[in-house]
Amino acid sequence: MASPTDLRAASDALDVLGRVFGYDAFRGFQQDVIDHVVAGGDALVLMPTGGGKSLCYQIPALVRDGVAVVVSPLIALMQDQVDALTAVGVRAGFLNSTQTLDARRRVEAAFVAGELDLLYLAPEALGVRSTLALLDRGRISLFAIDEAHCVSQWGHDFRPDYLALSMLHERWPEVPRIALTATATSATRTEIATRLNLDGARHFVASFDRPNIQYRIVPKREPRKQLLTLLRDEHPGDAGIVYCLSRASVDKTAEFLTANGVAALPYHAGLDAGTRARNQQRFLREDGLVMVATIAFGMGIDKPDVRFVAHLDLPKSVEGYYQETGRAGRDGLPSTAWLAYGLQDVVQQRKMIETSDGDLAHRRNLAAHLDAMLALCETVRCRRVQLLEYFGETTTAACGNCDTCLTPPESWDGTVAAQKLLSAVFRLDRERNQRFGAGHCIDILLGKQNDKISQYGHDSLTVFGIGSELSEAEWRGVVRQLLAEGLLAVEGDYGTLALTEASADVLGRRRTVTLRREPEKPASSRSSKPRGSSTVVAELTPAAASLFERLRGWRASSAKEQGVPAYVIFHDATLRQIASDAPSTLADLSRVSGVGENKLAKYGEQILAVLATD
């Protein structure tokens, strides 16, 4: 049975949720985590991005006596985190290398005087003696260790500093610790528990499903044009991230979008630090910018209203893909994860692995990751079911919100086609001792007459012209899928095609090959929604949609005035509900999710005025 203190703590937590954050119910197991930590227990929390991890330590920080110390590696984001807390009336500060001595002194004094609810620190700060001495002078309510997967061997950037955090327990044995991460695998979870000395901690593991994200993987034709169509039809004016593999392609894509009227910024390691920081700041602060980036961008970006994540190149692993796409829709509103994928991606990635440094075990590991990613691309099953299975969650029901659910792909018996292609590779190799890339092999099958064919006399091969029943695009699909399944390999710097051991089974008719037929017109998702409108306003009446736009304009100017990101004022989800409820009194407004006491007092009248103007 719960003790009276437990009950009081539970009602305190709910009260704080409503008064401070303006939400009326906890999500998932937030309440369990909060109760456990408020009662002094250690916790390890695994929740997907957008699951609501922050409240799991922010509310205990407000309910327990003392100052919560939050360890986070993302010093560039600390200011925004503190601003967001300040906006709801929570007393927060940070100490890191970016601030002036004066600012630092003020935060230190506030900490010692117990005038803070939360103090954010970078992990390296805890290795500095003066910081430890400072912490000894105040009263600590709890330690929150964010991005806890940084202790694992895959999170090497901050690893040594994170490993050192195991000392927290020895130095402050009575202070509860809560470690949080969005990285799923059970190996990482065990490693976090061991390395951080959290063996006795209670584990809270959420489902990693992100039901509001629509997963789509489309055949790559003209990727930039396809992207532009997606943005124009489904995400006009929305904020989003576009990932490209190379810096050059980041620059070209950003230029292309800008030239076509989409506000886009580039981000990659080749830009100077100042430009990168400025572009990141603008992306966080302004509404509706598109960030075109290499995967260097995005770690810990907690912008809640990223409406789409698009990949123009194939990610190297399902882990990476899920992490990157997970940056969409943290606010729970409908969002899109879109990937364009083609033959060249497979060739390029296989080639990169083949020519990479590192030993055989390393290359095998890379290949296994790529194989899982390719299997996801080529599947005819529900993408979400397959993704969740990859992370060890078994769900049986198809999701209804991915491309394969929305437009089920057909499959066809590709055995004969596969035999033709593999024969061509075999003939070139065995009869001529030559190897060629996919393009030339397809030209041979199609019986094309061109310079290269006549130069090598390939029109005399028995396989010349035996594949005219399929189009070039269809042949590329065949090659891609054979590569994905390991029935064909690419070799060398030129990415030439070669047979594998498994090819022999197909050529020897011991194995059939089922292929996926690409839809001519790929899934265009939300059929109910008018083209050319953003997903956020999709379900609103026209009147409410126009109110939403007015509120967004008001929010943009307030954000600018105060120098904070727009979402610090109100999230899209909150503005959307205000627009659809159209409250006419402060009391009605206060019932909207996301409107807490502080924001009601600060913005209530202004919002009512915006709603009242015609």
Ligand code: ADP
């Ligand atoms: P995470 O850190 O797990 O990625 P956040 O803590 O940033 O997620 O929360 C994601 C979003 O969900 C935020 O916009 C947050 O305000 C919102 N949120 C969290 N908990 C709740 C809740 N109980 N009710 C409504 N919104 C919530």
Ligand code: ZN
């Ligand atoms: Zn599905």
